Amino acid sequence: MDITKEIFGETDQQSVYAFTMKNDHGMEITCLNYGCIITKILAPDSEGRLENVVLGFDSLEEYRNHSPYFGAVVGRVAGRIKGGSFIIEGRNYVLPKNENGNHLHGGFKGFNNVIWEAKVLEKENEGSVQFTYLSPDGEEGYPGNVQISVTYTLTNTNELVISYKGKSDQKTLLNLTNHTYFNLSGNLRRKITDHSLKIKSDSILELNEQLLPTGEIKSVEGTPFNFQHARIVRDGIESDHPQILLAGNGYDHPFLLNTNHDKEIVLWDEESGRSLTIETDEPGVVLYTGNQLDGHFKIRGVLSNPHLGLCLETQGLPDAIHHPHFPSIILDKDEQYSSVTTYQFGTL
Template sequence: MRITHEPFGEWDGQLVTAYTMVNDHGMSVTSLDYGCIITSVLTPDKNGKIENIVLGFDTIEEYREHSPYFGAVVGRVAGRIKNAEFELDQKTYQLAANDNSNHLHGGVQGFDKVIWKTEMVKHEDWVRLEFTYLSKDGEEGYPGNLQTKVTYTLTNENELQIAYRGESDKRTLLNVTNHSYFNLSGNVKRDILGHQLTLKSSSFVELGDDLIPTGQILPVENTPFDFQSGRKIKDGATSEHSQNILVGNGYDHPFLLTENNRNEIILVDDESGRMLTVETVQPAVVLYTANQLGDHFSMRGVQSRNYLGLCLETQGVPDSIHHPHFPPSILEKGELYQSTTKYKFSVV
């Protein structure tokens, strides 16, 4: 088990550093102190060939100019908040409106666009990166000085564990996730339409025309949103279901999980044999199939296009502050926010 680090670039006068964790089997995870971005995850396929299975760039300038949150930690609140405002304790807070009139993924200068203080921790059976950041009272419109910690731990079982902690001196909102785009084909050889996804979820959240939850929770049965027995991602891309069409022919929806920490999310690419199993304490996962990725940039020699990756954003339900029947994302003053998600990489 080892950790190495090297300069990745410079932004706004600050050095950006890349940290690479490597286990005894040759699996590695490289991440930046800028946005806690996971820029590569190298895992073997069924023939033992080690390749990168996440989308990313090789320069900080590309991340700044083109990245649709590739690999980043997003917050304070992941997803959209309607009209970029919310009310807490009879006070209205106006947030940064960075998605038309709405607030998206923490705002203009969210967790994904700041440099985190980083420490390396080594153990016989695991290595860890500890990222910390103080989000000051009023940042992007949120109340409270929020002390945040994100840890990435790589084990010899080819498991990446991501843990989040937060504590604020005022009542505030907090709902953090990682926004990695997975493509198990390796080095983006194919799109993800042939990937098979299994989700322990019997319901999903309906979206309105602005991609904000309407408040309605819909059953997945007899729809392209039923992943309980596994289905190909292409089913959503070719579907005539109004919710698939709404988000650009695919998925960009929160699914409510029926179980936690019990292999509740499984993604498989038959051709490479790679399998990703995700376990979390969170109530939901947002499945996004890169329906809006577009073709206006390239990444590591590959031209971008829709469906080149998919996100499994384990989190609370977006815009829950406006829907009291959703699991709340309110963090009380002095309360400790804690959340953990595990990503197990294997072959079938």
């Protein structure tokens, strides 16, 4: 296992570093101490060819100017919070409204836009980069001083493990995820429309016109949201299902997982032979098929367009604070927040 560190850029008079972990089989993961951004994952295809399977940039300026959360950790709360406010113990907390009158992915200064402390950890068959950040009381309107750690670990079995931990000195909200856009074709050779996907989920959250959960939990049976048996992503994107049209001709929906750490999410690309198996202890995963990507910037020479990548954001359910029947995302004072998601890269 080899881990290197190099300067990636500078912001607010602070250096941004890129850390590259390379395992004994040549698989590489590069991540930044800015936003915990994963910029590259070089994974083998069925012929052993290593190519990048995530969307990202080669400069900090591009991340700051164009990135729709490429590869970043988002928080304090992933997803949307209706009206940019919530109530805990009778007190109303007002958050920045950074999308259509709602609060999205932690606000203007979410975890994706801050410098994290970074430490390299090495063991015999794995290497890790541990990022830590103290989010002060009142940051983006949230209560509590929250100490966060996010650890990326690459193993010699071509597995990426993301471990999240957090603790607050006040009752607050916390719901973290990683917002990597995957494309298993390699080096953005093709869109993700012909990727196959399987999700062990029999229900989704219905969304309204602002892409906020209505509170209704809908069965996937007989709909383009039924991934209990593998299906081509294109099938749903090209359907006329009202929820698909609502999200901009694609998916942007939370799926409730039936099981955990049981190969509950599997994505693969038949042509390259690459596969990705995701396991998590979170109750849900948001499938987003890059519907809002447009052509006003390039991603390493490739014009950004809808469906160039897809996200599988393991997390608590969006806007859970306004829906008591959803699993709670409230973190009590001195309670330990902990979440683990693994990404196993393989071949068919």
